[in-house]
Amino acid sequence: MHSPLSRRLAEIVGGAHVLTGAECAPYVVEGRTPECAVFPGSREDIAAVLGVAADSGTPVMPWGGGTGMALGSPPAHPGLVLGLRRLGRLLEHEPGDLTATVEAGMTLEAFQAELSRRGQWLSLDPPQAARATLGGILASNASGPRRHLYGTARDLLIGITMVLADGAIVRGGGKVVKNVAGYDLPKLAVGSFGTLGVIVEATVKLRPRPDCDRLVVARFSTLAEAGQAARAVMASDLIPSALDVVDGEGLRALDGEGAPGGAALLVGVDGIAEQVEWQCEEVGRLLKDCGLAGVRVLDGTERDEAWRAVGEMPQRAFTDATAGMKWGVLPTQVAELIARAGAVASQRGLRAAFVAHAGLGIISAVLDAAGADAEQVACTLGEWRALVNGSGGHALVEWAPLAVKERIAVWDTPGPDSRIMRQLKAELDPRGILNPGRFLGGI
Amino acid sequence: MPALTEARKKSLRREMEALLGPGAVLSDPDELMVYESDGLTLFRALADFVVFPLTAEHVAALVRLAQREGLPFVARGAGTGLSGGCLPAEGGLVISLMRMNRVLEVDYDNQLAVVEPGLVNLHLSWAVGARGFYYAPDPSSQQACTIGGNIANNSGGPHTLKYGVTTNHVLGLEVVLPDGEIVWLGGKTRDPQGYDLTGIFVGSEGTFGIATKIVLRILRQPQAVRTVLAVFNEIDQASEAVSAIIARGLIPAAMEMIDQLTIQAVEDAFGCGYPRDAAAALLIEMDGLAAGMDEQAARVIAACRETGAREVRLARDEAERQLLWKGRKSAFGAYGRISPAYLVMDGVIPRTRLPYVLRRVNEIVAGYGLRVGNVFHAGDGNLHPNILYDPRKPGEEQRVVAAGGEILKVCAEVGGSISGEHGIGLEKRDYMPLIFSEADLGCMARVKRAFNPTGLCNPGKIFPSRKGCAEAGFASRPHPIEEAGLAQRF
């Protein structure tokens, strides 16, 4: 099935790199099949593809590893998928400068493997590293537990190259760790969900791999105690690299036997051996007064597996979870909000599980609504949102069945600053071809 | 900008006085002169008015008035900027935030503070110090510069090697947009939805509006600190020590380099105990947990010795630590004693290129028959060559500026940047093409237009003067700051 569009695209990237019809099955987004999927081999080809798309008014969905394509409002018209998989090289790694420049289509796992050969790493640990790409991680501002100490993509990205909707290839930032020349375009790229430009290359700050890295899993019989414990760690001299709270249902992901009411605090500590040992002991001492019910210190593969389990909690806690939200609140509100949201779900006869970056106030909430109808799910998510918004926080529906998304907005109601966001979109993508309609405020 | 008529000036003055109260509007040329420069005195520009609002609503009303009149306006903090950023390049209104200087709220449990833009940087650390907290970004000017200015320039400082620059510590801002609307960008919570407007506002050098409230992270003071001074007979050895420390998996809180000319100036002026005959000294500070601190210090000292340090001193107590820092911190004062004037340069290079670039800097400056002192953030490759000169000697200022330009070219050639913390402002706008293409600048111009469509908010900054503006699609005006006696170079 070759449409005029796919023929023109094939002229640019070669026929082998254009998929059409049934071949597009892996690229279905929210039930919608794209017209074609195209895999350019260079940034110039990306510019040319965008030119073709603009001419024909075809929406473009940049595609990295595809692990986060369901994020955002469902696309009204699927258009074409622009895959980055052929741009997957590490371009530069200068260990002495603690920087690396990488193409957007490289997976995080492959990137970390290269870096670790020279004793360094990118201090960003979102889930799905084997599939997720640097471009996708930046575009969706994905992060993991170690953001507690090391920050998120906005703190680590120092240079970006994007292809804008009009084909312009633009660079912002640079290759040095400190730089204030010109506007901080890397900040605009992070979390823009492919709506402002296609990320083709990124330069990031690196860190030396720590000598030693452990995970302290502290158990409590109540969530309130775990929350109190998190606050005690924050108020102490400890400098953990991660500080996550997992509720009783969420714990099922960790060891398969969570219990309603129970909870755990996960404290990551890394650095030189003496520091790590002191921190592990100090966590135990400090938490004794918070009702500590048990503590384990994990290292090596056990530690990695536990962190992976926490990252994949949404898939692991329940056999078939229905929907997930991401909330941002004040750290001191975390435990109470989780408790209240859990109560909301159970009043409706639904189960819920929660993991939070407790020191930062980022909560991942998962709803298990097996058997419930879309209306009931949407109502629960809506109540959750009201709860979070009412506490001054924000609440995003990260994933949910289409029928639910038809009943509840993915994004919060935009604030007055969204006027500037719309103007930015209008300046950088005036014809609205990049992921149109999927972002906050209909951008 | 056609000059305002006297009658118009009078009526505007009355209108603004009615808004702000008496004494909050300056328009007398003698009074305006105080505000014609910032820390970079090469540039001067006179405003029509300097005004002192007390609230965001005041700022918004002033901005709306300026838009109504087609008058340019620019925010001003303490005026310690080093790129001419707060100068009224095209006349109009200077909006000083110095009266808006309160700490509005401190939430220790959530480790954040809400402050007004005119707050002096160091005063925030004072305000939260008693509870064991501090604000990490520490520009060397921190006793004077304001949080608003820090936001605009994304300022750094010695300890930003480990803790990051201003942008890594800002959670949200209340801003008066260039059209006078008051909006919040970000807030107290992480990962706000939508584009990272907070992130793009920080570092926009006052061209995206005026910040009126700022939410900042505050950090707990570290348990322990170790400060080491390593002395070298060759500047290359000091540069190599920086790399050797990084290679050992350490990221100290600060790694500052001080060269021989600076050491001698500091010793002559203040006597901090640095050896006068050393080619370079590295001031290295580690902080964090007490556990493992001695081990870290040992690793740093070993790295310095391995790269040829002839002497390594570890401060034994806080008094000794302060003395070591005094040498670094008083460098600017010391230059003032040995030279009638000096130009502070700011460039960034990959830190592995330090030996080469420092050699080039010294050659370039010597080639112009001038002297240079280097005191800088070596850990992150942020150079500050300070070129000494005498403005009374004919032609010397021109030579300083030419030498500075060549230094920036070298920074660009090795893959660096033309500014690490002082900003582009007026000073470096014509050097932007050294590191950015037309397409890059065009993209930045589009971003600017989204915030500042009339261009009246801090005009004449960041973008290259003639060509760049036309390309960017802005109404290309003749060079306002160089015309009409409004401003002059040198």
Ligand SMILES: Cc1cc2nc3c(=O)[nH]c(=O)nc-3n(C[C@H](O)[C@H](O)[C@H](O)COP(=O)(O)OP(=O)(O)OC[C@H]3O[C@@H](n4cnc5c(N)ncnc54)[C@H](O)[C@@H]3O)c2cc1C
């Ligand atoms: C089960 C599950 C759990 C998750 N949990 C978390 C979590 O806990 N925390 C968290 O932060 N994230 C989480 N995510 C999100 C996920 O980690 C990120 O979305 C992912 O890292 C994106 O990488 P990707 O390469 O797969 O991107 P894709 O899925 O391919 O794309 C994601 C978005 O980015 C855009 N995009 C991709 N590449 C580019 C590019 N080069 N230029 C411009 N735009 C581009 C796409 O158009 C799309 O909008 C989770 C995802 C899943 C599926």
Ligand SMILES: Cc1cc2nc3c(=O)[nH]c(=O)nc-3n(C[C@H](O)[C@H](O)[C@H](O)COP(=O)(O)OP(=O)(O)OC[C@H]3O[C@@H](n4cnc5c(N)ncnc54)[C@H](O)[C@@H]3O)c2cc1C
């Ligand atoms: C001796 C000395 C040492 C220095 N050391 C350092 C250093 O170590 N690191 C470093 O980064 N800088 C340093 N600087 C430069 C300078 O101190 C910083 O750039 C500082 O942030 C400027 O703050 P200010 O309040 O003086 O701002 P100003 O000079 O008044 O203004 C600077 C810019 O900020 C804008 N601005 C001010 N307030 C606001 C607001 N509320 N909203 C929006 N825009 C605003 C202005 O329009 C202008 O563009 C040094 C300067 C001196 C003189």
